[in-house]
Amino acid sequence: MARMKFICDAERCIECNSCVTACKNENEVPWGVNRRRVVTVNDGVVGQEKSISVACMHCSDAPCMAVCPVDCFYRSDEGVVLHNKDTCIGCGYCSYACPFGAPQFPSNGQFGLRGKMDKCTFCAGGPEESGSKAEFEKYGRNRLAEGKLPACAEMCSTKALLGGDGDTIADILRTRVLRRGKGSEVWGWGTAYGKSHNPDATAPNKPNGTNQTTGTIGTKS
Structure with missing residues (x-):
């Protein structure tokens, strides 16, 4: 059985934010929530900038699942960590436990609005019937049920963001690293x-x- 994962290749990411836009557009993400975001370190330092696209990493031992007092998080057969908004009480424990800041409260207005948590679903929907209106309204589009990859990975212009079976994408990244060499030979924007x-x-x-x-x-x- 495939175990779905994300990997972002920092040597290829150009901080275009197409993954962020694709996610919000595909799933009609609530205002104030970014299921995916691009983080850049050493911003403005020539030759030292590195960017990486971050979202829920669908951990094998997910801390959000461990701390949720109502067990609203669950793992699909493909290894995708999903949550049930009907069960969620909005306590926010998952947002504190997640090292990637994946679970978020929707916000509206100057002071924000607490409510049901929202997070990346790997474009795998939720507990409702696949492809149903209720599923889309709560969780976004279920692309996995359509045999497609997450929109963010498909829209990445440099193929820095890889999504799919963990073993497969790990092999892809391993091959890239072996071909890059070291030092000045490392791939960059041009490659x-x-x-x-x-x-x-x-x-x-x-x-x-x-x-x-x-x-x-x-x-x-």
Whole structure:
């Protein structure tokens, strides 16, 4: 059985926020809630910026499930951590326990509005009938039931955000890392788009057959 997970490749993320927009548009996320957000460290420091797209990571040992006093969180057959809004009492314990800040209160007005918690569903809906109006209104679109990946991962322009079976996406990221090399060879924006701003990118491949700018394998000269 597949265990659905997210992985974000910080070397490819360009902070375009298309994943955030896709999530809000696809699921009609309530005002004041961001099920997904992009976090950037060393912002403005040339050569040291790193961005990563963050949402519920659907943990195998989810702390939100452990602290919920009414057990409104549950795990689907695919390993997606979901919650039942009919059971939720809005205590907020899950928001304190989650290291990713995934469960959030909706807000409305200057001081906000407490209510049922909202979080990323991996586009897997909720406990209501799949594809029903009630499911969409409470949890958003159930793309997994349609055989599709989450909208955020599909909309990522550089394929930095990967969503799907944990083993499969881990293999994809592992392959990328092995091909990147190290130091100045690490992929960046240029490689994510299939080109590089480095003038050496157009130079012939090195004697060992590896293009040192992109880390891709070429024909030996």
